[in-house]
Amino acid sequence: MAHGLCPGLSEFTALFPKPHVMFVDFVFQYEYFNAVLINERDKDGNFLELGKEFILAPNDHFNNLPVNISLSDVQVPTNMYNKDPAIVNGVYWSESLNKVFVDNFDRDPSLIWQYFGSAKGFFRQYPGIKWEPDENGVIAFDCRNRKWYIQAATSPKDVVILVDVSGSMKGLRLTIAKQTVSSILDTLGDDDFFNIIAYNEELHYVEPCLNGTLVQADRTNKEHFREHLDKLFAKGIGMLDIALNEAFNILSDFNHTGQGSICSQAIMLITDGAVDTYDTIFAKYNWPDRKVRIFTYLIGREAAFADNLKWMACANKGFFTQISTLADVQENVMEYLHVLSRPKVIDQEHDVVWTEAYIDSTRSKGILLGVVGTDVPVKELLKTIPKYKLGIHGYAFAITNNGYILTHPELRLLYEEGKKRRKPNYSSVDLSEVEWEDRDDVLRNAMVNRKTGKFSMEVKKTVDKGFRCGALQRSWEIFLPRECNHRRRPA
Numbered sequence: 001m002a003h004g005l006c007p008g009l010s011e012f013t014a015l016f017p018k019p020h021v022m023f024v025d026f027v028f029q030y031e032y033f034n035a036v037l038i039n040e041r042d043k044d045g046n047f048l049e050l051g052k053e054f055i056l057a058p059n060d061h062f063n064n065l066p067v068n069i070s071l072s073d074v075q076v077p078t079n080m081y082n083k084d085p086a087i088v089n090g091v092y093w094s095e096s097l098n099k100v101f102v103d104n105f106d107r108d109p110s111l112i113w114q115y116f117g118s119a120k121g122f123f124r125q126y127p128g129i130k131w132e133p134d135e136n137g138v139i140a141f142d143c144r145n146r147k148w149y150i151q152a153a154t155s156p157k158d159v160v161i162l163v164d165v166s167g168s169m170k171g172l173r174l175t176i177a178k179q180t181v182s183s184i185l186d187t188l189g190d191d192d193f194f195n196i197i198a199y200n201e202e203l204h205y206v207e208p209c210l211n212g213t214l215v216q217a218d219r220t221n222k223e224h225f226r227e228h229l230d231k232l233f234a235k236g237i238g239m240l241d242i243a244l245n246e247a248f249n250i251l252s253d254f255n256h257t258g259q260g261s262i263c264s265q266a267i268m269l270i271t272d273g274a275v276d277t278y279d280t281i282f283a284k285y286n287w288p289d290r291k292v293r294i295f296t297y298l299i300g301r302e303a304a305f306a307d308n309l310k311w312m313a314c315a316n317k318g319f320f321t322q323i324s325t326l327a328d329v330q331e332n333v334m335e336y337l338h339v340l341s342r343p344k345v346i347d348q349e350h351d352v353v354w355t356e357a358y359i360d361s362t363r364s365k366g367i368l369l370g371v372v373g374t375d376v377p378v379k380e381l382l383k384t385i386p387k388y389k390l391g392i393h394g395y396a397f398a399i400t401n402n403g404y405i406l407t408h409p410e411l412r413l414l415y416e417e418g419k420k421r422r423k424p425n426y427s428s429v430d431l432s433e434v435e436w437e438d439r440d441d442v443l444r445n446a447m448v449n450r451k452t453g454k455f456s457m458e459v460k461k462t463v464d465k466g467f468r469c470g471a472l473q474r475s476w477e478i479f480l481p482r483e484c485n486h487r488r489r490p491a
Contacts, residue, residue, distance in 0.1 A: 030088060030091075030092055031049070031050055031052065032050065032073075032074050032088070032091045032092075032095070033050070033052065033054050033071065033072075033073040033074060033128060034050035034051060034073070034074060034075075034076065034082060035073040035074060035075040035125065035128070035129065035130060035131040036075065036076075036130075036131050036132075036133065036139060037049075037050045037051030037082075038051055038052065038053075038054035038073060038128075038130055039051065039053060039054055039056070039130065050082055050083075054068060054071070054073065054128060054130075055068055056068055056128075056129070056130060059127070061109070061112070062112065062113075062127065062129075065129060066129070066130070067127035067128060067129050068127055068128035068129075069102075069105065069127045070102065070127075071098055071126075071127075071128045072097065072098055072101055072114075072115075072124050072125055072126035072127070072128050073124070073125060073128035073129070073130075074091050074122050074123065074124050074125075075122065075123040075125065075131050075139065075141065076121065076122050076123075077121055077139065077140070077141065077142045078133070078137075078138045078139050078140065079327070079330065080121050080122075084120075086120050087120055087121070087122050090118050090120045090122060091122055091124070094116055094118065094124055097116055097124060097126075097372070098126070101114045101126035101127075102126075104374070105126075105127075110377075110380060111374055112374070112375045112376075112377065113125065113126070113127075113374065113375040114126045114372075114373070114374045114375075115143075115372070115373055115374070116371070116372045116373075117143030117144065117146065117148075117149045117371045117372075117373070118143070119144070119153070119334075119337070119338060119341075121142060121143070121144060121331075121334075122143075123141070123143040142330070143371075144187070144334055144337065145186045145187065147189045147190070147355050148355045148371065148373050149371045149373075150187055150188070150189045150337075151189050151190075151191060151355060152371040152373070153337055153340075153341050153371055154264070154337055154340040154341050155261070155263045155264050155340065155343070156191035156192055156261030156262075156263045156264070157188075157192050157193075157261050157263060157264040157265065157266055157340065158192070158193045158194070158214055158251055158254060158255065158260045158261050158263075158264070158265045158266070159184075159188065159192065159193070159194040159195075159214075159217075159265075159266050159267075159268060160194070160195055160196075160197065160214070160247040160250055160251060160266075160267050160268070161181055161184060161194065161195070161196045161197070161267075161268045161270070162197055162198075162199060162240075162243045162244070162247055162267060162268065162269045162270065162271075163177055163178075163181060163196065163197070163198045163199070163206075163232065163270045163271075164177070164198075164199065164200075164238050164240070164269075164270060164271035164272060164299075165198040165199065165200050165204070165232055165233065165234050165235070165236075165238075166199075166200045166234060166235070166236055166237055166238030167200075167234055167235050167236055167237070168234075168238070168272055168273070169234040169238075169271075169272055169299070170234040173234075173272050173299045173300050174232065174233070174234050175326070176299050176300075176323055176325070176326055176329065177270045177271075177299050178229045178230075178232065179326055179329045180270050180297055180299070180323060180329050180332075180333060181196060181229060181270065182226055182229065183329050183330050183333040184268055184333055185217070185222045185225065185226065186333075187333065187334070187336075187337060188217035188222065189217060190216065190217065190218050190400075190402045190404070190428070191261060191401075191402070192216075192217040192261060193214035193215060193216055193217060193254070193259075193260045193261055194214055194215065194217050195207075195210060195213065195214050195215065195250065196225055196229075197243060197246060197247065198232050199238060199239060199240065199242060199243035200234075200235060200236035200237060200238055200239065201236045201237055201239055202239075202242075203242060203243060203246055204232075206225055206228045206229065206231075206232070207224065207225060207228055212249075212250060212253070213250065213254060214250065214251075214254050214260060216402075218402075218428050219428055220428070238271065240269075240271070240274055240276075240278065241276075241278055241281060244267070244278055244281050245281060245285075247267045248267075248281070248284075248285035248286065248292065251265045251267075251292055252285070264293070264340055265291060265292045265293070266292065266293045266294070266295060266318070266336070266340070267292060267293070267294050267295070268295050268297070268336070269294065269295065269296045269297065269309070269312070270297045270299060271296075271297070271298070271299065271309070272298065272299045272300045272302070272305075273298070273302075273304060273305030273306075273308075273309070274296075274305050274308040274309050274312065275305065275308070276308060277308050277311050277312060277315075278312065279315070282294075282312075282315060282316060286316055290316055290317050292316065293316060293317045293318040293339065293340070294312050294313050294315075294316035294317075294318040295313060295318045295319050295320075295336045295339070296309040296310070296312055296313045296318065296319075296320045296321075297321055297322075297323055297332065297333075298320070298321070298322040298323065299323055300324065301324045303322065306320075306322065317339075318336075318339065319335050319336055319338075319339045321335050354400070355400075378406060378407050381398065381406065381407070382396070382398075382407060385398075386479070389477060395409050397409070397431075397434075399431050399444075399447055399448070401448060402448070403430050403431050403432070403444055403447075403448050404427065404428050404429060404430060404431075405429045405430070405431055405434060408431075408434050410434045411429060411434065413426045430444075431443070431444045431447070432444055437457075437459040437460070437474070438457070442455075442457060443457070443476060446478060447478055450480060451478060452478050452479055452480060453477070453478065454475060454476070454477045455475070455476060455478075456473050456474060456475040456476070457473075457474055457476075458471055458472070458473055458474075459471070459472055459473075459474045460472075
């Protein structure tokens with residue numbers, strides 16, 4: 001599958017060699033197919049603006065959903081303006097993708113959804129399909145928060161989030177700060193590691209059991225930390241120097257263990273001001289190499305201490321932004337992704353990245369441009385398995401680079417057979433939870449480390465309906481499917 005798609009990806013990257021010089025001439029009115037507004041009419045029977053006629057027909061290949069296999073359409077998050085110049089400009093030049101999408105589908109009819117997620121927030125999807133808002137008239141989907149976008153746009157990263165909980169952060173500022181932390185967590189994926197530290201005169205780990213270390217940014221851990229954010233309250237004086245020292249020490253110690261991302265490192269500072277530039281701390285831990293980027297978020301409308309925060313960010317290869325209201329949070333948080341993506345863009349890295357499997361939930365009713373992708377059905381990956389090597393009681397399974405199951409005979413995605421309600425963590429089931437005989441994770445670690453070949457292990461099996469137990473020699477063979485053998489290179 002990847003082999004068939006790569007020519008299309010290469011063609012896409014060649015379409016826009018100098019995107020910074022492409023602008024829409026707004027003398028004319030450029031309209032695009034908005035996925036929410038297509039085929040919608042006003043009370044007089046006229047098509048809405050951006051809602052022109054868009055022919056849709058049911059297609060068996062796409063779960064019998066009404067689609068347009070000749071054109072793509074564009075979804076814009078509800079919290080963004082449909083005709084923002086940056087959105088319209090991006091939609092305009094990305095229209096050339098229609099031909100790439102159609103050609104890919106003609107060349108490989110097994111392809112399903114193809115899409116382009118823009119760094120500006122719009123999402124171009126092929127084939128075109130109508131999107132329906134929820135009962136509140138909202139579409140919360142933002143492609144930049146999806147795992148496939150995050151993993152492709154940036155390298156794996158270790159992140160320490162510092163939150164100011166001094167007395168000056170009381171009220172709305174602390175609410176905005178908590179929402180900022182939550183939005184940052186949305187941008188972290190399974191390849192990332194993080195921790196959250198609140199500070200005033202003392203340090204307060206949001207999860208006290210995880211002092212001095214980082215944890216994987218999987219869904220369970222992120223939700224656990226979100227629950228603890230509600231316990232933060234503001235009082236006292238903010239001692240940022242203590243927090244910075246702790247953050248640098250955590251990142252240094254964790255990096256030496258070899259357990260983290262072993263790639264990018266960052267400190268996210270969320271505060272309403274800094275009384276110093278703390279250059280002595282940066283000189284001690286981060287200069288001259290500047291391996292840790294500093295991203296500063298100034299909370300509130302006042303800018304009295306903005307200069308210090310700007311200096312801290314610029315002196316450490318980071319980014320400064322000010323967040324005045326809750327409505328500003330998401331767009332401002334996204335700015336750091338543009339900075340972390342620069343090494344990949346400058347080096348012209350166009351890696352193919354494989355994410356974990358997920359259930360298709362489509363319902364019937366210098367500058368990173370974005371990420372282009374396609375959905376690959378698990379059944380297509382299964383075709384690469386050499387089934388002739390399986391014995392009479394053998395079976396095949398596949399995992400991701402994080403040890404999560406892509407496919408396994410014992411993987412149960414749904415709560416009950418025949419029910420459509422899926423388990424919340426269905427895409428992050430670790431192999432050790434299914435292959436329980438692998439008590440020392442020998443098999444799991446070998447697969448994660450991409451070791452190939454045959455090996456065997458003694459396992460205990462019950463027979464006679466569990467009345468007797470015997471020791472058996474069990475054999476496995478690990479291989480890398482030729483067409484799936486893509487690794488991400490650190491930027």
